[in-house]
Amino acid sequence: MIDNLKFKFKEKEDPASYASSISSNMAKRDDPRDYLDPPSRRIYNETLEKEIMSFITPDNFNMYLSSLKLSVDNKTEYGPQLDQEEEWYSTPYANKEMFADDIANWKTVTLDDDLHLPEENIFIPVDFRVLEKEGGDLPTLVNNTQDLTVWWYQDDEFNQPKIYTGCRIQPGTNTPNTRDTLLSEMLHGMYSIETSDSLYPALSVDYNLNVGFSDFWVLWLSGFSDTEKVQKVIESGLDSLFELDFEQDDGHFNATVREPIRKDYLNVKKLDASSAHPQIR
Secondary structure, eight states: OHHHHHHHTOOOOOHHHHHHHHHHHHTSOOOGGGGSSSOGGGSOOHHHHHHHHTTOOTTSOOOOOOOTTOOSSSOBTTBOOOOEEOTTTOOEEOOOOOOHHHHHHHHTOOOOTTOOOOOOOTTOOOOOOOOOOOOOSSOEEEEEOSSOEEEEOOOOSSOOSEEEEEEEEOOSOOOOOHHHHHHHHHHHHHHHHHHHHHTHHHHTTTOEEEEEESSSEEEEEEEEOOHHHHHHHHHHHHHHHHTOOOOOOHHHHIIIIIHHHHHHHHHHHHHHHHHHSOOOO
């Protein structure tokens, strides 16, 4: 269903990238059955499914572990000593047999309640009417009060049931400074991590919600114009913002928020230094 939505209401792409992807796909020699609707390999086949699953057993699989904490000098708590070297790139590795006790334990593993099929996607749009409102060549003012101003602009070119909307929240006046800027970037990073899970179902059906923090806050949303689904996406995004947990694990926070900002700062600093002292050739 989601694939059909994306195909039916596909938007324009960058011509060069689109031509490249088409030429790549045309070079593939697909099974003729894949041209069916839906393709044959995407039709559920219970017999084939059970046959495939019969091979996925603890005594018939390979485990691949990649980590910077593995060592070429000795065995560590994270894995065996890397005693071999790959011939092309000289990458160290190790190849070990599974322990019989581990295989026996995996054969008696119990079901985990957290392992289940995804929940129903509540963001899948069902209303594809193209909403219209009278207007001219310029955005039209439709609401203007002391606390809220709303502008509307009607798309008369593509006629798709899509919207692009933004909301700018202007707080009291303040003087921009480095500390507030870095804190704003950290807040955006924390919010992005939080919504990467909560808004993933919305993103899978082409809803894109983002919030920017600077001298003012900006919330913008693009996607299908189904009113009910738009409201659900916005509510979910705002819930994630207002319920943001600032008591985060130091290691996770450093890796996902603080360290990327530090690297960006150093890159900009180096760029400024190089532009201030141009090389003479």
